[in-house]
Amino acid sequence: MRRRTLTAPLPVLNRMLSQKDAAMNLFTQIRTLVIETLNAMQAEGALPEGLDFANVAVEPPRDPLHGDMATNAAMVLAKPAKMKPRDIADALATRLGNDPRVVSAEVAGPGFLNLRLDADLWHGVLRTALKQGTAYGRSDMGQNKRVNVEYVSANPTGPMHVGHTRGAVFGDALASLLDYVGYDVTREYYINDGGAQVDVLARSVYLRYLEAHGQEVAFPEGTYPGEYLVEVGAALKDKVGGAYVDQPEEVWLQEVRVYSTDAMMDLIRGDLKALGVEMDVFYSEKSLYGTGRIEAALKALDAKGLIYRGTLEPPKGKLPEDWEPREQTLFKSTDYGDDVDRPVQKSDGGWTYFAPDIAYHFDKIERGFDMLIDVFGADHGGYVKRMKAAVAALSDNRVPLDVKLTQLVKLYKNGEPFKMSKRAGTFVTLRDVVDQVGRDVTRFHMLTRKNDAPLDFDFDKVMEQSKDNPVFYVNYANARVHSVLRKAAEAGMTFTDADLAAADLSGVTHEAELTLAKKIAEWPRLVEIAGRTNEPHRIAFYLYELASDFHALWNRGNDTPELRFLQEGNTDATSAKIALAKATSVVISAGLGILGVTPAKEMR
RNA sequence: GCACCCAUAGCUCAGCUGGAUAGAGCGCUGCCCUCCGAAGGCAGAGGCCGUAGGUUCGAAUCCUACUGGGUGCACCA
Numbered sequence: 088m089r090r091r092t093l094t095a096p097l098p099v100l101n102r103m104l105s106q107k108d109a110a111m112n113l114f115t116q117i118r119t120l121v122i123e124t125l126n127a128m129q130a131e132g133a134l135p136e137g138l139d140f141a142n143v144a145v146e147p148p149r150d151p152l153h154g155d156m157a158t159n160a161a162m163v164l165a166k167p168a169k170m171k172p173r174d175i176a177d178a179l180a181t182r183l184g185n186d187p188r189v190v191s192a193e194v195a196g197p198g199f200l201n202l203r204l205d206a207d208l209w210h211g212v213l214r215t216a217l218k219q220g221t222a223y224g225r226s227d228m229g230q231n232k233r234v235n236v237e238y239v240s241a242n243p244t245g246p247m248h249v250g251h252t253r254g255a256v257f258g259d260a261l262a263s264l265l266d267y268v269g270y271d272v273t274r275e276y277y278i279n280d281g282g283a284q285v286d287v288l289a290r291s292v293y294l295r296y297l298e299a300h301g302q303e304v305a306f307p308e309g310t311y312p313g314e315y316l317v318e319v320g321a322a323l324k325d326k327v328g329g330a331y332v333d334q335p336e337e338v339w340l341q342e343v344r345v346y347s348t349d350a351m352m353d354l355i356r357g358d359l360k361a362l363g364v365e366m367d368v369f370y371s372e373k374s375l376y377g378t379g380r381i382e383a384a385l386k387a388l389d390a391k392g393l394i395y396r397g398t399l400e401p402p403k404g405k406l407p408e409d410w411e412p413r414e415q416t417l418f419k420s421t422d423y424g425d426d427v428d429r430p431v432q433k434s435d436g437g438w439t440y441f442a443p444d445i446a447y448h449f450d451k452i453e454r455g456f457d458m459l460i461d462v463f464g465a466d467h468g469g470y471v472k473r474m475k476a477a478v479a480a481l482s483d484n485r486v487p488l489d490v491k492l493t494q495l496v497k498l499y500k501n502g503e504p505f506k507m508s509k510r511a512g513t514f515v516t517l518r519d520v521v522d523q524v525g526r527d528v529t530r531f532h533m534l535t536r537k538n539d540a541p542l543d544f545d546f547d548k549v550m551e552q553s554k555d556n557p558v559f560y561v562n563y564a565n566a567r568v569h570s571v572l573r574k575a576a577e578a579g580m581t582f583t584d585a586d587l588a589a590a591d592l593s594g595v596t597h598e599a600e601l602t603l604a605k606k607i608a609e610w611p612r613l614v615e616i617a618g619r620t621n622e623p624h625r626i627a628f629y630l631y632e633l634a635s636d637f638h639a640l641w642n643r644g645n646d647t648p649e650l651r652f653l654q655e656g657n658t659d660a661t662s663a664k665i666a667l668a669k670a671t672s673v674v675i676s677a678g679l680g681i682l683g684v685t686p687a688k689e690m691r
Numbered sequence: 692g693c694a695c696c697c698a699u700a701g702c703u704c705a706g707c708u709g710g711a712u713a714g715a716g717c718g719c720u721g722c723c724c725u726c727c728g729a730a731g732g733c734a735g736a737g738g739c740c741g742u743a744g745g746u747u748c749g750a751a752u753c754c755u756a757c758u759g760g761g762u763g764c765a766c767c768a
Contacts, residue, residue, distance in 0.1 A: 142708080149711070159710060162748065172748075196711045197748065242768070282768045372768095399765055403692040413766065426694055426764090433766045440768045468695050469763035492696075494761090536704075539696060541761085543703070552730055555717065559730085567728080574728095616707050628705060631715080644728060651728070690730075 111223060112611035113212055114156065117188075117202065118145040121158050124182050133178050135168050147609060154193070154201035155605065161198040172198030209604040210592035216607060216670040217588035221677040224611045228618060229270030235451050236262040238462035239359070239366075240277040243351035244288045245313055247358040247517040250464055253542065254493045255517075256533040256683070258462040259364045260623035261491070263681045268618035273456070274367045280348045281372035281443055287311065288351065289343040293331065295320025296343075300332055313514075319350045358517045363526050363683050370450075375443045384449035384481070385418075385431060385442065393419040393480055399427060418445070423476035445477045452482045459488040460621065465539070468492055489621055493538050499545035524549050527684045531558040534627045534682055552690070557631045561675060562687040564634035567641060568672040569688040571652045575665060580658055584673075587666040594663045597650060599643050603636045603667060610674050614681075623682065630678045637671050 121143060128134040143164070148157040161176035168175065173194060180192035180200055190203040216223040238258020241251045259274070266272045279285075291311040294304045299321040306312035323331075323346055331339040352369070359366065375381050388394050398412050416432035418441070431442040451459055459478060463470065471490045478488040498505035498515060505515070520529050523546055532549045535557055536542040552559050575581065582590075595604065610629070617625040644651040652668045654660040676686045 144708080144710090146707075146710085149706095149713085153711075157711085162710075165748070199711065201711095279768065284768060402764055407765075410765075415766070430765065435766075437766085439766070444768095465696070465762060467763080471695070492762090494696085540704075541697095554731080557716085563730080570728085612707085619708080624705090625707085628715085635715085639732095641728065642732060645724090645726075645732080653728085 111215060111219070111225075112615070113204075113208060113608045114145050114147075114612045117156055117204070118143070118158075120186060120188070121145060121160055121179070121183070124179060124186075125160065125164075128178060128182065134164070134170075134175070138164055138167055140164075147605075148199075148201060151602070151605075153195060153199075154191070155204045156202045158200045158202070159198075161194075161200060165198065176200050206596060206601065207593075209601055209608060210595060212608040213592060213595075213604055213666055213670040214588045216610075216673045217584045217666060220584065220673055221680055223673060224614045224677055225267055225269070226611065226615050226618070227269040228615055229265060229268050231269060231271050232457040233273070233455060234265055234270045234458040234460060235273045235275055235454075235456040236265065236460045236462070237275045237277055237451075238262075239355075239364070240279065241355060242279045242284055243348045243355060244284055244311060245351065246315055246354050249496045249498060249515050249517065249520060249544070250493075251358075252362065252517045252520060252529065253496050253533050254462050254464060255359065255362055255364050256530050257491070257493050257538050257623065259362075260530070260534055260626070260682050261460065261462070261621055263683065264614070264618055264623045264626065265621075267677075267681055268614060270458075270618075274365070275451075276366045276369045277447060278348070278352065278369055278371045278373075281376055282440060285344050285348055286340065288347045289340055290336075292316050292319050292323060292347040292350075293339065293343055296323045296331065299324040300329065315354070319347060322350070361518060361521045361526065362529065370447065372443050372447065375446045375450075376438075380450065381438055381442050381446040384446035387449060388418060388445070388477075388480055391480060393422060394431070395419065397428070399430070418473075418477065418480075420473045420476035420480075423479045425472045425476045429473045441473065441477075444474065445481070448474065448478050448488070449481050452478065452486050456486065459486060461488065461490045463490060463492055465492045465494045491538050491621060494536075494541045496533075496542050496544050499543060499548070501547045502545065505546070520544075520546075527562075528558050530682055531561070531627065531679075531684050534624050537622065537624050557627065558684075559690075560638075561630045561634045561679070563690055564637045565672050565675045565679075565686045566688060566690045567637070568668045568675075571665060571668055574653055575661060578653070578655065580661055582662055582665055582669075584669065587662060587669050590662040590666050591659060592663050592666060594660055595667055599640045599650060600664075600667055603633075603640050603671060606633050606636045607670055607674050610677070626678050626681050630675060630682075633671065633674060633678075637668075 122140050125134060125138070125140055125143070129136055129138065140160075143158065143160045145156050145158045148154055158179075160179060161172040164170070164175055165172040176194040176198045180194055183189050183192040183200070183202065188205050188208055190205055191201075192203075193201045195201050219225075236258055238261075239247070239251060239255045241247050247255070262272050262274045287310060291306070291313075294306060294310065295316045297320075298304045298317070323343065326346070327342075331343070385394055395417055396414055397417050398414050399417070401407075401410050401412075413434050415430040415434060417428040418431050420429050421427065429441055430439050431445065433439055448459065461474065471492075474490060475488050478486060524532075528549050532544060533542065549556065549558060552563075554560055572582075595601070610633075613625060613629045617623060640650060641652075652661070652664040654664060672686070679686045
């Protein structure tokens with residue numbers, strides 16, 4: 088059966104190869120062809136038995152002049168097969184050349200095999216994109232595994248600021264990306280409402296409450312003087328009247344804590360909404376206290392012999408002033424790759440912040456997730472190892488935890504650094520950013536950099552309508568497609584995607600057109616790479632390249648009328664050209680959808 | 692002192708589970724356009740991928756050691 092694939096007619100081949108790969112990813116299709124051919128070669132004795140084809144790759148060549156796709160098969164197999172790479176490559180080339188999809192197969196360099204593919208394959212890609220719409224590129228790579236993406240998790244002590252914004256956008260895009268490649272994704276926010284910072288919040292709100300009662304108040308060190316608490320204090324006054332005035336903390340602290348965190352979470356939910364982020368779960372840290380959850384998690388670790396009483400060595404090189412040896416309850420995280428064991432209980436018997444975090448991740452494991460992802464700010468980098476250790480220990484290495492760190496956002500205004508200072512009140516919040524530049528621009532721009540690289544955000548530049556601005560450039564490409572569709576309709580030509588998918592595309596042959604089609608063919612592959620690496624920024628970069636190829640073709644139309652999408656008075660030719668344009672738009676829409684950006688149909 | 696992240700063109704950055712002559716934008720140089728297919732186009736110069744070793748048929752990519760930057764380092768979250 089496998090050998091027959093070499094001589095089977097094209098439609099049969101396509102059907103056979105497409106079943107598993109859903110026919111969407113041309114690269115995996117061709118890779119399958121290569122593997123099948125290698126199998127056939129083994130059966131014929133042209134290759135020794137027992138070779139591992141896992142490292143055989145089919146990739147786009149760096150230089151398009153080399154062809155459409157390249158495979159490293161000969162080089163990877165040369166050693167285990169005890170053959171010369173050229174010999175394998177030659178034999179493989181001859182056989183692949185017999186496949187109707189392969190126009191030419193040439194050996195190059197040290198043993199690369201460069202393939203040129205029949206133009207109809209690229210046309211097929213366009214048809215697939217038009218038929219499947221924004222589902223084109225979806226993958227079953229995730230096998231419906233359940234993944235929990237925890238992101239934002241800002242302390243409920245104030246509005247979200249720019250740093251949170253990046254984490255929110257990144258986490259949200261990552262979650263969408265994973266959904267797109269076939270994971271069952273839960274978006275989750277961990278509310279840090281259990282620690283001492285909530286007491287600080289409560290006291291700050293209390294001061295605003297007194298202020299609402301006409302008292303003169305001062306905000307000592309260690310309280311939050313932010314204006315945003317004024318209305319919370321006033322609202323508290325409306326609720327309880329003068330009940331807490333001049334009362335000791337025992338009377339009001341618990342109540343005000345709850346009241347304040349609720350108010351802050353309302354604020355944060357509003358911020359998230361403004362950014363278009365919708366969480367599936369808000370998980371309260373506080374809910375872990377006094378419910379036995381923390382104790383249960385630590386007991387699970389204890390059962391594995393990972394909890395003990397001990398005294399840590401002082402950190403070398405930089406001894407804290409008030410250092411003194413202290414016996415604590417420790418988690419033996421060094422068994423799982425951490426540098427030192429970590430305390431879970433303070434000397435006064437209370438939990439450290441790490442304890443509820445362990446319990447929280449234990450809870451995620453118990454909820455049955457196959458994979459966990461935490462998105463933290465880069466300043467929490469030192470926390471990664473212990474968290475991974477805890478998850479590894481609690482799940483017996485079954486549940487992988489990937490921690491993604493987001494680097495700083497540096498703000499600029501017209502090229503000048505924009506200094507932030509909480510004291511001076513120039514504290515830039517998520518709302519400031521979204522209100523000024525809009526949700527889409529914010530989201531896209533936040534993803535134009537790898538998560539662990541610092542990001543420049545210039546309020547003016549991100550709004551610029553020019554090629555220099557990726558947000559604009561990508562949207563502009565999409566707008567141009569829709570402009571063509573509108574113009575075509577004015578000229579009496581309207582096309583549904585089904586019309587376009589059924590159109591005769593044999594006229595789409597120009598190099599600039601095929602370049603664009605090939606870029607569209609790369610989309611499913613790119614998505615899988617981005618999904619595998621948990622790197623949504625790759626989507627943004629790809630979209631920029633796709634837009635660039637589209638604009639290049641568009642510009643060619645200025646000099647070469649045959650390359651214009653709109654061919655006056657020629658419905659057939661126009662439908663083929665527009666199929667290409669619309670397929671581009673489909674991919675842009677799919678990509679922007681993952682990033683959480685609304686594709687623009689026109690520029691204003 | 693230790694750990695983690697980073698180091699690629701003058702600047703800001705991409706670079707796929709290791710692949711061919713390392714890419715993009717800005718800036719620079721030259722040419723073209725100033726046409727609503729508009730918010731420019733085309734071309735060119737520009738690189739010891741921080742340094743030194745190692746693994747490999749093959750390294751910007753993996754390993755080791757350095758150098759330089761960022762972050763974090765017991766009872767704060």
